[in-house]
Amino acid sequence: MSLTPVDIENLPLALQKLGISDLPQSIQNRIQLVDACLPQTQCGLCEHPDGCLPYAHAIVVHGEPHNKCVPGGQPVTDAIAQLLGREKLPATSSKWSIDPVTHRPQEVRAIIREDDCIGCTKCIPACPVDAIVGTGKHMHTIFTDLCTGCELCLPPCPVDCIDLVPIDRQLSEEQRIAEQHHLKERYHTHLNRVAEQMADATLDKPVVSVVQAELGSVIHNKVEVSEDDAKLAIESAKLRTKIKKLEKQLAVRDNPKKRTELHTLQRQLETLADN
Ligand code: SF4
């Protein structure tokens, strides 16, 4: 299977600002080839919050270092160096350990702790591949098959109920290329949808996932909640998160101050539950 280059002519509005189609054809070709090496996780860890194509553009047009793709690790850094005839550089380090077989950082997937989710919808627009489904006040869930582990849904979550779990898998080159192509298409769909919603002044609904629109409601627990109940749920979820963190810390090393804090939080949670 050959690399599938990005369709420069039909880029979403958000990527057209790069002006790639105005560049000489040879430069466009290089950008496409570099982009095809990148994982298409669209995580922004290369310091390009708009994703992989802007980084490919910066490498080729602005001479940016070719070792900044964190999830791609050393294999992607080396592939770009070879493609562009650049020197070998050590890849930017990841907080995840390096897989001894793929030589890339450990892959992870996001999972929502559904009992703690308060259905605030804040994670949905953060996902570049529309892997999260749910609507306001309903529990949310993540399609693990679509999730890339980019971690972008974690910061917006007010109750810290999204966990990252390592996954082990070996992809053939063909599978990786196919997956990257698929992720790129999903990202472009996401960008087009966001642009449409921003342009639609009549739209007062929260940004929702394309997957959700396609599949209808796939949420398991549809429970409408009042504002008071929602506040209570937020408070409880925050307490549970703090309690879990403390329990984990105390499991590693006992600390009388933290144990007292834990007991206080547990009592607060019990009081909330009695309300
Ligand atoms: S996958 Fe790599 S190139 Fe793409 S946005 Fe993330 S760090 Fe940047």
Ligand code: SF4
């Ligand atoms: S669910 Fe979260 S970690 Fe997974 S792709 Fe979407 S934003 Fe990234």
Ligand code: SF4
């Ligand atoms: S941001 Fe967190 S609490 Fe809000 S819907 Fe997403 S997972 Fe649930």
